Amino acid sequence: MLLTLTTTPHPDRPFPATDLGFLLHKHPDRVLERELPFGRATVFYPQATPEVCTAALLLEVDPVALSRTTRPGEGAPLEPYVNDRPYAAGSFLAVALRDAFGTAMTGRSQERQALADTPLPLVAELPCVAARGPAGLPERLFGPLGYAVETGPIPLDPLFPEWGERPYVRLRVSGTVRLCDLLAHLYVLLPVLDGRKHYYLNEAEVEKLLRHGAGWLDTHPERDLIVGRFLRFRELVRQAEATFTPEASEEEAPRDPHPRLHDARLDRVAEVLKASGSARVLDLGCGEGKLLRRLVEVPSFRELVGVDVSARALELAADRLRLKERPELEGRVRLLHGSLAYRDSRLRGFDAAALVEVIEHLEPHRLDALTANVFGDARPRTVVITTPNREYNAVFAEKNRGEAAGMRHADHRFEWTRAEFRAWAGAAASESGYAVRFEDVGDVHAEYGPVTQMAVFTRGEEA
Structure with a gap:
């Protein structure tokens, strides 16, 4: 699976696009490879010029290793061996994203802090994203955050379009935003789009959600959907909801003739x-x-x-x-x-x-x-x-x-x-x-x- 991040110089703050490397803490002339429990992540730059710079995160998931960690009785007999986990962006890519760009997600840059604090023209593209749920889910999640969202359906088989589409889309989100914000949005919303996670959920997930959702999740119109799909379990959802802005008291709330x-x-x-x-x-x-x-x-x-x-x-x-x-x-x-x-x-x-x-x-x-x-x-x-x-x-x-x-x-x-x-x-x-x-x-x-x-x-x- 692949994620690319592209930037161009800001019209009001001219800078070489290659300064993206300072923000990601990854040099454009080098290739970084990291071993993960489920595969290998590679960061490289397909293009790096003063006008346009693109950083790519390539994740190669080992399906054999996945099959060995699947617990007996989970899913259909062949599901541990034949599934979409090595190909469709979801929680695996979110984990790789945090591993590769963890410092960038904090918003810190030793060399270009002013640039890290500046909203930049950024484009994130993913050729295959798991999007299980109602139609328009990517727009509902990314649109309220100020992004232009483009999706393209992926047919089950291009030679037989009558077979219909798979629950996957090509996704492109673009906007003028701080890099750390874009990374946080991707980290939270990719697993939400998928509706699944590949690892055990515990209270640490609440802390992750609140940390990376700080400043935007509380007011997001799809907050309940995001929290529910990210955390899944009732007790974890309650812990997260307890931190959000409390509702108006009954004395302050307008009286609705049709109660909810x-x-x-x-x-x-x-x-x-x-x-x-x-x-x-x-x-x-x-x-x-x-x-x-x-x-x-x-x-x-x-x-x-x-x-x-x-x-x-x-x-x-x-x-x-x-x-x-x-x-x-x-x-x-x-x-x-x-x-x-x-x-x-x-x-x-x-x-x-x-x-x-x-x-x-x-x-x-x-x-x-x-x-x-x-x-x-x-x-x-x-x-x-x-x-x-x-x-x-x-x-x-x-x-x-x-x-x-x-x-x-x-x-x-x-x-x-x-x-x-x-x-x-x-x-x-x-x-x-x-x-x-x-x-x-x-x-x-x-x-x-x-x-x-x-x-x-x-x-x-x-x-």
């Missing part, structure tokens, strides 16, 4: 819990405490407990609830670090529990454990569960000009149709001695049903 789906969902769950007559309530998968903020204002809820697997999310929930500033909540509101995949004696004896948009973030094989732990061990009288209705995704696809709709969040492990959700909920209720009823939440389509589906489980006298 997220607010409508939380409002309806709060109403159901209040109507259940519950005094002690669990919010399982409480996240940043948005449901708890609604419940804490209801005096009939004498004890509220939020549980989440993310310690950082619990810190944010404590801040949102202002627990340190409201001594009257001491003893009434508690936040617990825990996982629904394991039994937890702390969750027993409550009147009600809510799982708002939680189950779809679990691996399907862990649902049996959740069912046993919530309905069999904790056994609150009332359980309220909401989850997306996969059928309604067709409405989003139609609004997106017919593009196929994927899952609503990068961390969703599945999304159920109405029939699938009812089958699971009915089985869980039957096995645990609960009755269950279903509600529609949010917009309801005549054919596809509600945007969100809700199940309310009751047992004992309530059944």
